[in-house]
Amino acid sequence: xEFNEVITNRYSCKDFTDKQIDEHQLNEILEAxxxxxxxxxxxxxxxxxxxxxxxxxxIDHCTPCRYHAPTVLVVAYDxxxxxxxxxDKRNSGIEDASIVATHMLLAAYNAGVDSxxxxxxxxxxxxxxxxxxxxxxxxxxxxxxxxxxxxxxNHFSRKEIKETVQYL
Ligand SMILES: Cc1cc2nc3c(=O)[nH]c(=O)nc-3n(C[C@H](O)[C@H](O)[C@H](O)COP(=O)(O)O)c2cc1C
Numbered sequence: 095x096e097f098n099e100v101i102t103n104r105y106s107c108k109d110f111t112d113k114q115i116d117e118h119q120l121n122e123i124l125e126a127x128x129x130x131x132x133x134x135x136x137x138x139x140x141x142x143x144x145x146x147x148x149x150x151x152x153i154d155h156c157t158p159c160r161y162h163a164p165t166v167l168v169v170a171y172d173x174x175x176x177x178x179x180x181x182d183k184r185n186s187g188i189e190d191a192s193i194v195a196t197h198m199l200l201a202a203y204n205a206g207v208d209s210x211x212x213x214x215x216x217x218x219x220x221x222x223x224x225x226x227x228x229x230x231x232x233x234x235x236x237x238x239x240x241x242x243x244x245x246x247x248n249h250f251s252r253k254e255i256k257e258t259v260q261y262l
Contacts, residue, residue: 095204101168104200105249108206110163119205120165123238126201127169130194133177133186139194140230142168152223157215162231163237166212166218169195170230191233199221202248206242 117146120143126142145168152165160166169191176187196212202209217232228233 100200100204104203105245106210107241107243108128108159108161108210108246109236109241109243110208110237111160112162112164113240113243114164115207115238115240119202119207120238122205123167123198123201123207127194127196130190130197132190132193136175136177136186136190138172138175138187139191140170140172141194142170142224142226144168149224153220156220156223156231157212157234157235158212158233159210159212160243161210162238163210163239163244165238167198167236167238168224168232169198169234169236170221170226171185172229173231174229187231188233195234195236202236202238207238210235210237211235 124141124143126233127139130139132138136246140161144150145164148164152163161244165251171187171191173187176185178185179244212235215235219231220235221230
């Protein structure tokens with residue numbers, strides 16, 4: 095798919111069919127995350143693929159936003175392997191994991207898979223449900239599947255460039 099078509103037409107899907115996504119589509123999505131850039135190339139992301147009923151139920155305990163998606167990715171990062179910027183005021187963990195997640199979100203649409211970025215959950219509760227190691231911080235969850243829902247109105251509502259961009 096043409097790049098502009100992907101970034102324009104990708105939308106947050108809030109209702110999915112039961113049909114599981116194809117393995118080759120999932121692999122394409124995971125590959126897009128693998129090749130994402132990270133600060134100092136530390137690649138501290140950790141991606142969990144959730145498809146079993148047992149684990150989808152755990153997701154449903156933590157968020158109302160699965161929308162019946164048959165696959166959910168949990169994107170985390172190893173907080174012991176982030177790049178700490180000089181001055182120690184910030185580190186690369188959130189940005190790196192966000193870039194990985196964004197690559198996968200766009201790759202999903204390109205592969206014919208609908209998605210939704212989910213932040214509406216308590217990361218500590220989710221880490222406990224999934225029994226993640228203490229060094230991993232969860233950034234987001236990503237619903238993946240074939241959409242039944244069309245884009246919501248807010249997909250078509252974006253501020254003008256002049257409202258968010260300033261030339262200095
Ligand atoms: C960082 C982030 C967090 C989001 N969290 C949620 C969420 O928890 N639940 C949900 O239903 N949608 C969530 N969304 C989807 C947004 O509501 C949606 O992206 C936004 O309204 C724009 O619509 P569009 O993605 O269809 O263009 C999230 C999106 C982003 C970028």
